[in-house]
Each structure stands twice: as structure tokens, then as C-alpha cells.
Amino acid sequence: MTVLDVTTASDNISMLMQEIGVEARAAARVLAKAPTKQKDAALLAAAAAIRADIDDILSANEADLIDAKHKGLSPALLDRLTLNDQRVEAIARALEDIAALPDPVGTRLAEWDRPNGLHIERVRVPLGVIGIIYESRPNVTADAGALCMKAGNAAILRGGSESLRSNRAIHDALMQGVMSAGLPETSIQLIPTTDRAAVGEMLRGLDGNIDVIVPRGGKSLVARVQDEARVPVFAHLEGICHVYVDAKSNLDMAREILLNAKLRRTGVCGSAETLLVDQACAKETLPTLVKALLDAGCEVRGDEATCAVDTRVKPASEDDWHTEYLDAIIAVRLVKGVEGAINHIARYGSNHTESIVTDDAATAERFLNEVDSAIVLHNASTQFADGGEFGMGAEIGISTGKFHARGPVGVEQLTSFKYVVRGNGQIRP
């Protein structure tokens, strides 16, 4: 009996998900040709509905929170799940911000003429259907759905089970906006079940009806998605970001950038995890930087030279160079100039974001050219690794892939392109 039940349940999930995929593809065809005004009207109406529905949203969230506390969720997770007046207002404002972004769809990326008279254009088009798998952060429901819509894509959202009621309330508001603008109800679909089999179905791509998966959450979620997905994934597994301080650097600037890169927020993917110091400036720079970190409350794990600087420094192990702490901990080592830094990053980095602090232009260029990361910075904090800080308006995440979307994934990165060729009867000889 139990076995039979399970089979039936998972068959039902499978059927439900296939249907969601078919509906999403149909919606995507409508969204692909929807005018900018119509998409923006949907987003603005959704923002208004979020504000109008604030009581419903907060009471749904309250119910989620009660269950989550019973389950014993950690304070950090509870905080991410929690909504209040300000956070709901921020959700509504984010929708308006996304509406205000330029519409990438239809943009001509290039155009040229061929000797035979053919005129070729490369034109931005939506990607199609985007699946978003995220942990229990209700704001992602609105952000992700809206970014997908702005770029003319249908979205299939699968949020963390602890936030299902909150997500539903927010999704209801989105749907009011979408439908008031005359767009399909299935433009943004929220998976109505917390059954984990639904995630498996999404990772298999719903019969070709999902074009890309974006996981938003911790490393274990991203790792599962990257391992199991049979469709492309926009994600970064981890951000082991480096700051390299060159001998020819301004020490005050180096300290400011380092402290900001490590400690402004330690839990974000662009926070620095390793400090590399040019051995040519071991005497003054290393102790100054290490003491500044320690005095700011940061744990320092260092190589031999770093341990010699201060008794509070703990010895680093090989593992430390590979670790994304996401905490007030940093690994520190001396390297042989910029080449040593480049080699260390090539070996231990995660191709996310790295910064060099130097006053030497040639050294900076070498670092910027040779470090193979999505974002490389000169004399600036790694914490600028963010779509908003890049001026992209909003991002759905940061990708360390080398394909298509690299770095912040904003509206533009949620598009593809096609070649439009115009002729007057050309045939190929």
C-alpha cells in the first residue's frame, strides 16, 4: 500500500510538473513578443498589489515563521524568512526598479551587410523558460519572477518549503499584476508543493521546457543543482575571493580595501577569503594589515611569516587556501610578487572575484589580464561584486561559468540572441 501510494504521488508530481513545463513554454511564446509597456505595466501593478496585500503577506509569513520556529530553524534562516513592513515595501520597490530598467529584448547587438546584399542582424531575444530553485527567502519570489518577466521569459519558481505560505501570498500579488496587464497567468508559476520530487523534475528540464536553472542558496543547494541538472545552470558554487597587496602599493589604501573586502559583510559571495601579500613588502605591509584585521575582530590563519607577526595568528593548513569561510576569518600568505599571486589564485581560486592593490600600472595590467575570474579589480574592494554595484539594476545571482552569463546575472544575461537575415531573393551559389 505504502509503495503504491508513493508511486501514485510521484506520478502525480511528475504529471503536475510536465504540465507546468508545457504551460510555461506557451507563456514564454506570448512573453517573447510582449511589448515593453505591457511587461512594465504588469510589474508596476504587481508592486501596487504587494502593497495592497501587505496584511495577507505578513499573516502568511507569520504562519510560516511559527512552523519554522517549531522545526528549530537557525536564527540566520529565520531572519531570511522574516518579513515586516519595511521588507514588504522593499519588495514592492524592487519590482518598480526592475520595471524602470531598459528592456533588453529586441536590442540590435550587431549588424552588417554581406557582399551579396544580405543584411544580417544579431538581435537579443528572451531565453525562454527559467527555473529558479531557492531557499526560504520570500523576496526571491518577487525579484526572480520580475527579472525573468522583464527579459521576456516565463519563470518556474520553487522556493524553500518553510516559506511556502509567504511565497504564495507574494505570488498572488504578482499574478494580479500580470493578469491586469493582460499577460498569461502562467508567466510566473510557483510550484504548489513542497515535495522534493518536484526539484528533481525541474533539474531534468521538464521535457525540454526549462532552458536554464538558477539556484539561489547555500553551497549544498548549488552543488546539488550543478551535479544533477541536465540543463544549463547559472551559478557560482563558492566565492573564494582574493586580495593581493603588491609591494608598490599605498598602505592606507590597501588596509581600507582589505578591511572592506573582508569585513563589510562576511556572508556575501564577494567577501575576501584570502589575503596575498607581496614578499617584497613583508616587513611593514604584512604586520600592518594583519594587525588591522585582528584588531577589527577577524581571525587570521597564516603561513609561517604571518604567524610570526602576531601571537593571535593561527597557522593555516592547506585546507584554508581552499575555504570560503563566509565569516570573520581570513587566510593570509606571502607570495612572490604578482606572478606568485596569479599562480596562487589559479590553483586555489573559484574564478569569482579578485582584487589587486598596487600603484604600478604594469603590474595591475598583468594581474587584470592573467587572473581568470569573472571579475578582476584594481584598487577596489571585492565587495563590489554585485549587479547593483555594476549598475545593472538588479541581479538574480553571480555566475562563475564561462558561458553566456559570467559575473552578475541581470536582466541582460537572462536573454539569448538570434540572427535575423534580410534578403531580396539571394540563393547560395
Added chain:
Amino acid sequence: MTVLDVTTASDNISMLMQEIGVEARAAARVLAKAPTKQKDAALLAAAAAIRADIDDILSANEADLIDAKHKGLSPALLDRLTLNDQRVEAIARALEDIAALPDPVGTRLAEWDRPNGLHIERVRVPLGVIGIIYESRPNVTADAGALCMKAGNAAILRGGSESLRSNRAIHDALMQGVMSAGLPETSIQLIPTTDRAAVGEMLRGLDGNIDVIVPRGGKSLVARVQDEARVPVFAHLEGICHVYVDAKSNLDMAREILLNAKLRRTGVCGSAETLLVDQACAKETLPTLVKALLDAGCEVRGDEATCAVDTRVKPASEDDWHTEYLDAIIAVRLVKGVEGAINHIARYGSNHTESIVTDDAATAERFLNEVDSAIVLHNASTQFADGGEFGMGAEIGISTGKFHARGPVGVEQLTSFKYVVRGNGQIRP
């Protein structure tokens, strides 16, 4: 004993392949910073070496051909394997053509300033290491290796087993060019074994040391690669290309384009496989086009209306709309205007290349906008689906993916990009 032998052999293959991956990654780091002149010098010297080594290349090819005939390879495959004076000269010239292309690496794709003074650039960088898995066409050894090198990538080549001697002789010439220019010997590696386990290792990505796989060959090769690869793949499984002839079209132009699209070469991915005719012009246009196809020696499989045109027409089955014939066969049906054509293509197409013939600009725009294919054409033959015809100089294939490389995959598509951010001490508030 046998089991032990097999284990040992496959362990050896695995070790060999891992080593090839590590070497390729190291070469990629050198190639990424190699100046354009150095890469071009390597390609020009390789072209000279191909010409100088023509006797070695032809005798290696002769030996391959003898074995292949013993194995009973089909005439088409034997033809693809065969080299002669002209074909070797074409290989050398292709290398020179690739050297003459602009170098995409380092190109600034975009740049902008942020209010805080950060200057952000989006700069083209090589992809890294590209694996090419191809059937027994020796020219691919040179073409693919050269395209990868031009874009600053290391290449790992796995050619069909029947062409191993020819590939080796061509690869030797490439290596002379590469080494004379002072680039790493491992810039272009040819897998020295015909063991199929090597392909499996490549598809698993050699421990992260392959960034993309490009399969070049028939549908079964591409299907295997797409199914098994754990790294991104640039490919198209099939090209079920459509020509739609609208009621408001010039019948002479429609006939010329159709005959060219179907019959210029029937074995290429851009050849038309299905003709869709607007039902509003069923009376004159349909019979004219169908008879033109039949008279040109093309088999026609049609819907009811098409069968009624001529006794030589065979009835089409549901399968025919899904079929890439790669032969002088075409499926023909009436559709309800451009909308019917768009819907048919959405259902049966392979997102490769489709053409509309019409004199009505609004109808053309609708088709170009709403058909979701890598290439959409107005009043031109589908056989223009080719990197050379697009002016890209050379292509490694055509991709129907929506990511990164869509349409012809030329030198530019073999690159990625990174963000280079220049500051003067900016930290994030």
C-alpha cells in the same frame, strides 16, 4: 587475466587523459596571454609545414584509406576521409584565412563609469580548453585546432579512428608551426589512441580541464556527446529547416529560393527539409513549387492538398514533419498563413534555420520575431546558414543552444569575457 588487462588499459587511458587535461590547462594559460602576432605566426608556419609535408600527409592518408576500405566504409565516409593535392592545399589555405581573421581576445565589449568613480570594462578572454570530437575528416584536425588557437584556447582533438594516421601527419605539421612561434607544444593535442574510453574521459571533462566540447559529425555522435557530456557542448543535433512561402510572395523568387534551400547540397545542416505553403495561395503557388521540386529530382511527401497536385507526390506521415532527410526528399504542407507557419515550426522545428518568402514587410517581421531559431531569414535561402557566408571567416560548427554560442560558431564564439574594474581605493559603503 583479460579482466585485469582491461582494467590496466583503462586505468592507463584515464591517466593519459588526465595528463592531457593538465597539460592543456597549462598551455591555455600561456595562450591566453599570447600576442596576436605570435598566434598568427604559428598558424602561418603551420600552413607552410602542411605544404612542405604534403608527401607525408598523403601517404599517411593512403594507409588510412586502405584500412578503411578493408573495413568496408561507405563511399560517403571514404570520400570525407580522402585527401589529395587540392584538399591539402585547401587545408593550408584555411590556416592562412584563420590567421587573417581579427583576434577577438582583449576586445572591449562594453565599458562604463559608476558614480563612485569605478571604471568597468567587459573584455573578451579565451574560453580556456576546448575538446573537439569528430568523425574521420582529417581537415577538421587543422581547422579546429587553428580556430581554437586564434581565440587563445588550447585544443584537445579526438578524431575518428579511421583517420588516425592522417590526423597525426597533419598534427605534426601544426606542431612545427606552433613550436616555431614559441608556443607550447601542448597548445593543440591530438589524442594518440583510438580507444573509445578516451572519449568518455573527455565527456567527463578531465577534472575540470575541458571547458567546452564541440562534436563534429553525424546525429549519433552529437546525440552521444549531448547525452553524456558533463561539460557544456556547442552543437546542433539536427537541422530541420523550413521554408515558408506566403501568399503575398513573388512566385519566381519563391521557387529559386526553395530549390536552392533544398537541393544545392542536401547533406548540409542548413538544407530545407519542410516546405510550408500559405493556404491562401494553394491554387497556383503550391502546384508550381511542387512540380519544380519533382522535376528537379526531389521526392515530395505531402499533406492531402499536396498529394492532389501531382501523382508523383507520396503521402506524408506525422514522422515526416520531424525528419531531417539530408537527402533529396522534402515534406510539404499547407498552413494557415504566417501564424500557421510559426506554429508548425514551434512544434516540429529544431531551432536551427528557417526562411520566409514574402513581399509583405509586416508578415516578414512577424515571422522573424516569433520564430525561435538561431537563424531566421527573409527572402533568402536557408543554405546561407554558415559561418563563412555570415562573414565570420570560418566556423567550427553551428549551435542551436540558446547559450553563449548560437548559430555559426566562429572564432568570436570560442571566447568568453570578464569584467575588469579599475578604481582608486573605492570601498563599498
